[in-house]
Amino acid sequence: AQTVTQSQPEMSVQEAETVTLSCTYDTSESDYYLFWYKQPPSRQMILVIRQEAYKQQNATENRFSVNFQKAAKSFSLKISDSQLGDAAMYFCAYRSANFGNEKLTFGTGTRLTIIP
Amino acid sequence: DVKVTQSSRYLVKRTGEKVFLECVQDMDHENMFWYRQDPGLGLRLIYFSYDVKMKEKGDIPEGYSVSREKKERFSLILESASTNQTSMYLCASSTLIGSRGQYFGPGTRLTVT
Numbered sequence: 001a002q003t004v005t006q007s008q009p010e011m012s013v014q015e016a017e018t019v020t021l022s023c024t025y026d027t028s029e030s031d032y033y034l035f036w037y038k039q040p041p042s043r044q045m046i047l048v049i050r051q052e053a054y055k056q057q058n059a060t061e062n063r064f065s066v067n068f069q070k071a072a073k074s075f076s077l078k079i080s081d082s083q084l085g086d087a088a089m090y091f092c093a094y095r096s097a098n099f100g101n102e103k104l105t106f107g108t109g110t111r112l113t114i115i116p
Numbered sequence: 117d118v119k120v121t122q123s124s125r126y127l128v129k130r131t132g133e134k135v136f137l138e139c140v141q142d143m144d145h146e147n148m149f150w151y152r153q154d155p156g157l158g159l160r161l162i163y164f165s166y167d168v169k170m171k172e173k174g175d176i177p178e179g180y181s182v183s184r185e186k187k188e189r190f191s192l193i194l195e196s197a198s199t200n201q202t203s204m205y206l207c208a209s210s211t212l213i214g215s216r217g218q219y220f221g222p223g224t225r226l227t228v229t
Contacts (some may be wrong), residue, residue, distance in 0.1 A: 009156075035217050045206065045220040052215055091158060095217070102147045102166060102210065103174065104218055108158040 002027045004094050006107035013082045020067075021077045021110045023092030031097035034068065034075045041089040048090070051069050051075065054095070066079070079112075087114045119143070120221035123208050128227045135194040137224050139207030144211050145219075148190035150182060153204040153223070165190055170226075197228045 015020035092107040151159040161174030163182040182214035208218040
């Protein structure tokens, strides 16, 4: 069974600075997808960024980027130029690429605080 | 944009009551999911469905059942609510294209007293 570990329950960063959230996972599969989700306080969970394991290039979405290290089974999220609206719980998630295996396995989350 | 809606944002029920949580998605997604979210535990999958009338147990199905009579609607049922089922319940849906991830509803915070 796959597991996802987020070892930082809480992080904080000064506004406009850069922060990196860590995620490691364990799997015996070679093809899979990885995701970072954001859950603002009392608001809906939204997808921030995704990475396909077969792609070597790290995904980037505006101020959000990932450092995907397949051999190390590491998938960290970097937020550049942090903004007050980035304050949220961030969840790392894993999904097998095998057809029929649709479930996501989530980490326990990292609560990110932005300091004005 | 995909829209996933849940019938209630907040719900308070008594121990032993039968509870229905409803979820509707408007994008013709094949897959639908029910999770519960608890502090320090992340999201844990209760049940999911990959087609009408089909269901699969997730990691924590005990005490829950589900129903999917129409493609757009997925219901979570607590047959006899207990206090340890007090939690945030999240519904999600997805297509068969795995790389697109899942789309979540706003959640239902259920309190069982």
